[in-house]
Structures are given as C-alpha cells and as structure tokens.
Amino acid sequence: MNLYSALRPLIFRLDPETAHNLAFWLGARVCSWPRLPDPELPATLRRSAFGLAFPTPLGLAAGLDKGATLLPLWKALGFGHVEIGTVTPRPQPGNPRPRLFRFPEAGLILNRMGFNSEGAGIVAARLRNRPADLIVGGNLGKNKETPEAQALDDYRAAYRLIAPQVDYTALNVSSPNTPGLRDLQAPEALKPLLAGMLDLRREMGLERQPLLLKLAPDLAPEDLDAIVEVAVASGISGLIATNTTLDRGVVEEPLRAQVESKGAGGLSGVPLQAKAREVRRRILTALRGRLPLVACGGLGSAEDVQGALDDGAALAQIYSALIFEGPALIQRIHEGLI
Numbered sequence: 001m002n003l004y005s006a007l008r009p010l011i012f013r014l015d016p017e018t019a020h021n022l023a024f025w026l027g028a029r030v031c032s033w034p035r036l037p038d039p040e041l042p043a044t045l046r047r048s049a050f051g052l053a054f055p056t057p058l059g060l061a062a063g064l065d066k067g068a069t070l071l072p073l074w075k076a077l078g079f080g081h082v083e084i085g086t087v088t089p090r091p092q093p094g095n096p097r098p099r100l101f102r103f104p105e106a107g108l109i110l111n112r113m114g115f116n117s118e119g120a121g122i123v124a125a126r127l128r129n130r131p132a133d134l135i136v137g138g139n140l141g142k143n144k145e146t147p148e149a150q151a152l153d154d155y156r157a158a159y160r161l162i163a164p165q166v167d168y169t170a171l172n173v174s175s176p177n178t179p180g181l182r183d184l185q186a187p188e189a190l191k192p193l194l195a196g197m198l199d200l201r202r203e204m205g206l207e208r209q210p211l212l213l214k215l216a217p218d219l220a221p222e223d224l225d226a227i228v229e230v231a232v233a234s235g236i237s238g239l240i241a242t243n244t245t246l247d248r249g250v251v252e253e254p255l256r257a258q259v260e261s262k263g264a265g266g267l268s269g270v271p272l273q274a275k276a277r278e279v280r281r282r283i284l285t286a287l288r289g290r291l292p293l294v295a296c297g298g299l300g301s302a303e304d305v306q307g308a309l310d311d312g313a314a315l316a317q318i319y320s321a322l323i324f325e326g327p328a329l330i331q332r333i334h335e336g337l338i
C-alpha cells in the first residue's frame, strides 16, 4: 500500500476543494526542494506529435494546475507534458462554492469551477521560471462576463501573454461551466475564432508553435464530423477530446440521483470513459490522420491509455484518476505501457 492509499480516507474526509488547496500547499513545499528526482523514462515511451518531442505520451490534463504553480512536481512525478489553465485574460473568482464534488465509489468527479483564474498576466509571469525539458501547454479561455460575440478578443488577449511562455496552446471551447462557451464549437462560430487565433499566432512570429482545440463529449456525431472539417481546413495543429460531460445518463442508478442532487457541472472520470472513447473514435475516423488527437476523458490505467493510443491518439491526458489513485498511478501507467 502506498502513502496516498494510506492517507486517502483522511484526504477524502475533507471538502474536495480544501483537500485540493492542502495538496497544492504541500506540493509547493516539495517544489522548493533544491533537487527533485528526475524520472527515468525509457526511450520506448517517446512520442512525437505536432512537431514536439514528448518523453512519454502521458500528460496532465488542464484544470488541475490552473496557475502553473507545481510544474517541477509534475515533471518529477513523470508526466511528459502538463496543460496549465484554463487561464482567462483577466482574473476572475469562478463560481461560488461548493463547486467540486467527488464520488469515490464510482471514480467520478463533478465540477462547476467556472474558470477560477488568476488571470493571464500573473500566470505568464510565473511561467517565466518554468522548468526546462517539460512540455507545457497553455489552455486558454474567456472571462465569464465577456459576451460571446467578443470571445475572440479574450482568447487573443490571453494568447498574447501566455503563448510566448509555453510549448503549445489549447483553446478551450468545451467547458460546460461558462455559459455559452460551448456554442463556440459550432462551425460558423469556430471558423472566425480559429482564423483570428492563427492570424495572431503569425503576427507574433509563433507559426511553429502548435495550436490545439479542446472539444466536449456532448456533440452529435454529425457535428463532430463538421467540426473536424473546420479544424483541418483552418490549419490548426490538433484536437484534444474530451472535456467533461453534462450527460447525467453516464452515471448508473442509484448514484445518478445523488449526482443530480449536487446541481450543475461537468462529469469526469470512470463514468465518462465509454462516451469519451466513442467520441474520440468518431473524430479519428473523420480526421483520417490529417491532424493528431490528444486523448482525454476517463483514462485511468495503462490499458485505457494503450487503448486510446491503439485507437489512433497521439498522446493521452489524465485528471480524475490521479485524484482517486494518487501520484503512483503515473508510474503504474508507464510500467504497463512498457
């Protein structure tokens, strides 16, 4: 039994956000150690995607380290890449608490954080001291009060500050917790958004830096096909699928009623797995290899990650499983992949 499993009953007795803040406080102490171990990853794990060389296909999904505060720790734990954010251009508090709920018996998390963000200025400043040889992605969003019609201005404002400090950027148009955000996935909204971002990337001389788009699992199959065509035609570098789901149908009864009683938010973890995989397979079929896909959603074991890679994904990201299984999961996944 590892330390995390031993402590889990205590950790899980805390309110989830308190536990998160405590873990980040501890993590920050660890990051201040002068010499953190360098993970030894065999060459067989290496992958390249959208022009970047990754030491392993396994990365940390967006939303856990929103402010890029624990990058040395994630690197020491063995992640090949970390997607920080979602970062909004201006600071905002996110939704009122409680806004994070866990259901350990189902490996399920419900969140309606609503992009709590220190803002792109503070996060960009922190990124100036980021560790080298860890691939860092900057996941960007818009502020809540920004009308959808001005969403592009927000993504551009965040990009201007964050992009120069990271290895790739990802546009988050798929969080269910910012009203109207997911409407940006509609092809007629997506086209000008992607074109506007690629223009800015060129203006900033960052043409070689990958720009990805992160999608929701709640899109109809035909909509996914249409989005894929828009993405490919736009010239962006790849897709990430998926974000959390609004679909309460992924949860078995009798837990479903309990989840519903907690109110709005996106679901992640084990119950999202089948749905996210189905969506990824549809995307991969539509893509026909024209762009790489980063798999995310319900992945929790080496078998899951290998399954996603076998389906055709270039990389894989985890979040919820890490909360339930602890940091030892990263090495277990690597051992299984090897």
Ligand SMILES: Cc1cc2nc3c(=O)[nH]c(=O)nc-3n(C[C@H](O)[C@H](O)[C@H](O)COP(=O)(O)O)c2cc1C
Pocket: 061, 062, 063, 064, 066, 085, 086, 100, 109, 111, 113, 115, 139, 172, 175, 214, 242, 243, 244, 267, 268, 269, 270, 272, 296, 297, 298, 299, 317, 318, 319, 320, 321
């Ligand atoms: C508490 C929480 C906060 C999240 N915040 C973000 C976010 O800010 N931006 C984003 O793109 N995804 C966010 N996500 C979604 C995750 O990146 C991931 O897409 C989703 O949880 C599915 O992966 P999983 O089943 O491995 O958790 C969040 C997920 C959770 C559980």
